[in-house]
Amino acid sequence: MSHLWRYLLRENPMQIETTRAIRRFTVSGDYTATTQRTITRILFGLLYVLYAWFLVTIVMYKDDMSQGILWFEFGLLTLLIPGSLYTAISGERERMTWDSLILTNLSPSRILAGKLLWRLSLAGIIMLIFLPPLLLTHCTSHYNKSYALPALLWIQFLLAAWCVFLATFTVYISANTKRSVATLSIVTLSLLFTLVLLPMLMSVFGVSMTSDSAFTQGYTYGYENTRPPTAWIVSSLIAHLNPALVILWMENSSQTMISSDMWRDSGIFLIAPFLYLIGAGLCVAGTLKALARLGMPIQATRKEKGG
Amino acid sequence: MQPMISAENLRKTYGTLVAVEGWTLDLYPGDIFGFIGPNGAGKTTTIKMLATLIQPTSGSATVNGIDVVRFPREVRPYIGYMPDAFGVYDDIKVWEYLDFFCAAYDPPKESRPEIIERVLTVTDLMEKRDAYVQTLSRGMQQRLCLAKCLVHDPKVLLLDEPASGLDPRARIDIKKLIARLGALGKTIIVSSHILPELADFCNKIGIQERGKLLVSGDVETIVRQLQPTRQLMISVRNDDSAVTRLLETLRDHPLIEKVTRDTDTPYTVRVAFTGNVEQQAILLRSLIAEEHPLTSFAESAMDLEDVFLRVTTGKVH
Numbered sequence: 001m002s003h004l005w006r007y008l009l010r011e012n013p014m015q016i017e018t019t020r021a022i023r024r025f026t027v028s029g030d031y032t033a034t035t036q037r038t039i040t041r042i043l044f045g046l047l048y049v050l051y052a053w054f055l056v057t058i059v060m061y062k063d064d065m066s067q068g069i070l071w072f073e074f075g076l077l078t079l080l081i082p083g084s085l086y087t088a089i090s091g092e093r094e095r096m097t098w099d100s101l102i103l104t105n106l107s108p109s110r111i112l113a114g115k116l117l118w119r120l121s122l123a124g125i126i127m128l129i130f131l132p133p134l135l136l137t138h139c140t141s142h143y144n145k146s147y148a149l150p151a152l153l154w155i156q157f158l159l160a161a162w163c164v165f166l167a168t169f170t171v172y173i174s175a176n177t178k179r180s181v182a183t184l185s186i187v188t189l190s191l192l193f194t195l196v197l198l199p200m201l202m203s204v205f206g207v208s209m210t211s212d213s214a215f216t217q218g219y220t221y222g223y224e225n226t227r228p229p230t231a232w233i234v235s236s237l238i239a240h241l242n243p244a245l246v247i248l249w250m251e252n253s254s255q256t257m258i259s260s261d262m263w264r265d266s267g268i269f270l271i272a273p274f275l276y277l278i279g280a281g282l283c284v285a286g287t288l289k290a291l292a293r294l295g296m297p298i299q300a301t302r303k304e305k306g307g
Numbered sequence: 308m309q310p311m312i313s314a315e316n317l318r319k320t321y322g323t324l325v326a327v328e329g330w331t332l333d334l335y336p337g338d339i340f341g342f343i344g345p346n347g348a349g350k351t352t353t354i355k356m357l358a359t360l361i362q363p364t365s366g367s368a369t370v371n372g373i374d375v376v377r378f379p380r381e382v383r384p385y386i387g388y389m390p391d392a393f394g395v396y397d398d399i400k401v402w403e404y405l406d407f408f409c410a411a412y413d414p415p416k417e418s419r420p421e422i423i424e425r426v427l428t429v430t431d432l433m434e435k436r437d438a439y440v441q442t443l444s445r446g447m448q449q450r451l452c453l454a455k456c457l458v459h460d461p462k463v464l465l466l467d468e469p470a471s472g473l474d475p476r477a478r479i480d481i482k483k484l485i486a487r488l489g490a491l492g493k494t495i496i497v498s499s500h501i502l503p504e505l506a507d508f509c510n511k512i513g514i515q516e517r518g519k520l521l522v523s524g525d526v527e528t529i530v531r532q533l534q535p536t537r538q539l540m541i542s543v544r545n546d547d548s549a550v551t552r553l554l555e556t557l558r559d560h561p562l563i564e565k566v567t568r569d570t571d572t573p574y575t576v577r578v579a580f581t582g583n584v585e586q587q588a589i590l591l592r593s594l595i596a597e598e599h600p601l602t603s604f605a606e607s608a609m610d611l612e613d614v615f616l617r618v619t620t621g622k623v624h
Contacts, residue, residue, distance in 0.1 A: 011410075011416075013407050013408075013410035013411045016396070016399060016403065016407045019398075019399060019403065020396065020397070020398040020399055023398045023399075024398055095394035096390065096392055096393050096394040097393070097394045097395070097396065099358075099360055099388070099390060099393075100388075100390075100393065100408070100455065101411075102360075103358070103359070103360075103383050103386065103388055104383075104408060104411035104412055105383075105384070105411060105412050105413050106411045295380075296362075296379060297356075297359050297360055297361055297362040297375075297376065297379050298360065298361055298362065299361075299362045
C-alpha cells in the first residue's frame with residue numbers, strides 16, 4: 001500500500017500538474033496572460049463575496065439554508081470538475097506534449113493519478129469550505145431542520161462520490177477524443193441529459209403537474225398498479241440517481257415524501273454514491289486502457305502536418 | 308559493429324498515399340545523419356516511425372538492436388526525440404520542466420539535480436534555470452526541448468527540423484550544439500529542408516524525395532558517385548587567344564575527359580579530370596612550363612546543394 005502511495009502520489013512526476021495548478025489559481029506564476037489573471041481574480045472575488053453572504057445570512061436570519069448550500073455546492077463541483085479536466089488528455093495532444101510524455105517511462109496509471117490528484121483535492125477543499133456554513137445553518141436554525149445531521153454528512157459522501165465519478169468520466173472522454181472541445185461537448189451534453197433533460201421528461205410524462213412541486217413527484221406515476229415498461233424503469237432509475245434530486249429526497253420525509261414512487265420508496269437512491277464509485281471504477285479501467293493504446297505506435301491512416 | 312539504427316525497407320502508406328517507401332539505412336555510434344528533403348518528402352513520418360510513434364505499414368527497424376515495432380517501450384529509453392512542432396508546459400520553471408522529464412525516466416532521485424545541471428550546461432541554458440518556460444524565446448524553447456531529450460542520456464537523438472523558425476544566431480547555436488552532441492558519441496538523425504544547415508556538421512547525409520531515400524552515405528562518397536571526375540576550373544589572363552591555346556593543350560591530355568569554356572566566368576575553362584591529386588599537380592606544372600598565362604587553377608568540389616539538385620526532381624506528393 002505504501003509502495004502504491006509512493007508510486008502514484010508522493011513520487012509521481014505528474015505532481016507537476018499540482019504545482020502548475022496552484023500557480024495558476026493563486027496567480028503566483030510569471031503570468032503574461034493578464035486577461036486570464038483578471039478573470040481568475042474576478043471569479044475568486046465573486047466566490048469570496050458569495051461565501052460571505054452565506055455566512056451573514058445564516059447568522060442574521062437563523063433560517064435553515066442547508067438545502068440551498070448543498071445545491072450550490074453540488075452545482076459548483078459539477079461545473080468545476082469537467083471544466084478543469086476536459087483538457088486532461090486531449091489537451092496534451094492538442095498542445096503537442098503528448099508524444100514527449102509517452103516516450104518517457106511514465107505508466108498510464110501515473111499519468112491518470114497525476115491528472116486527477118489536484119482536481120479531486122480541489123473538490124475536497126471546496127467541500128471542506130462548505131462544511132462550516134452547513135453545520136452553522138443546521139445548528140442555528142430556529143425552525144424545522146431540513147436534514148438530520150447524519151443525512152447532511154451522508155450527502156457529503158454522496159457529493160464526494162459524485163466528484164470522483166465526474167472526474168474519471170471526464171478523463172475517460174478526454175482520453176478517447178482528439179479535441180478538448182469535443183470532450184467538453186460530450187461531457188456537458190451527458191450531464192445536461194442525465195441531470196436536467198431526463199428528470200424533466202420523466203416529470204412531464206409521468207407526474208401530475210398540478211402539484212406545487214412537480215419536479216419532485218414520483219416518476220412512476222400512472223404505473224402504480226401495473227408493471228411499467230423497461231425503458232421507463234431504466235430512465236426512472238437514472239433520474240433517481242441524480243444527486244440534485246437525492247439531496248432533495250434526503251430532506252426530512254415529512255415534507256416531501258410521496259408514497260407513489262416505487263424507487264424512492266425503496267430507498268434505492270441511498271445506494272447512489274456506491275453506484276457512482278462503481279461507475280468511476282469502470283471509467284478508470286477504460287481510461288487506463290485508452291492511455292495504454294495511445295502509448296503504442298499509432299496506425300495512422302491520415303498524414304499529419306510535416307515532411 | 309552493430310548499427311545503432313538499422314532500417315530495412317521501411318514503408319508507410321496513408322490510404323493510397325505512399326509516404327515512405329523502401330527506406331533502408333544503417334547508422335553507427337557517433338554518426339550524424341543529415342536528412343534532407345523538400346517539405347512533404349516523408350522525413351517526419353520516417354523519424355516518427357523510428358521514434359516508435361507511428362507504426363510502419365511494412366519493413367523493419369531497430370534501435371540498438373531492438374525492434375521498434377515489436378518492443379516500442381524497450382526502445383524508448385534509448386531515444387531522445389525532438390519533434391518539429393512541440394509544446395511546452397507553462398507555469399513551470401526551466402529546471403522544474405527538466406526535473407519532471409528526468410523523474411519520468413526513473414533515475415535515482417539523488418542524481419536528478421546533477422543531471423539537470425549537466426543538460427543545462429550542455430544546452431547553454433544555465434542562466435535561464437529559474438525562468439518560466441513560457442517566457443523563453445523560440446530559440447531558447449528549442450534548446451529546452453533538446454535539453455529535455457538529453458535528461459536520460461539517450462544513445463540516439465532524432466531531431467526533426469530543430470532549427471526551423473530560428474533566427475540566424477540561434478541557428479548557429481543549435482548547429483554547434485548538435486555537433487557537440489555528435490562528438491559525445493551519440494547517433495543523431497537531424498532533418499532539414501535547408502541544405503547549408505546540415506552541410507557543416509553531418510558526416511552522413513540522405514536525400515529523400517516523395518518518400519524514397521534517393522541517396523545516402525557520407526558526403527564524399529555520394530559526391531564521388533555522382534561526379535566520378537574532378538572538376539577543375541582553370542583561368543588565364545584576359546585574352547581570348549590564351550583561352551584558345553589552353554583549350555587546345557588540354558584537349559590532347561590523356562587524363563582529361565571533357566574540356567569546355569565556362570560560360571559564367573570569363574577566360575575560364577572547365578575540365579573533367581580523371582586523374583588523382585598527384586596527376587593534377589603534374590598537369591599544373593606542365594601548363595606553367597608551357598607558359599600558359601594562368602591566373603587560377605582550382606578544383607571545383609560539388610557541394611551538398613549540387614548533389615541535391617542532381618538527385619532530386621522537385622516533385623512532391
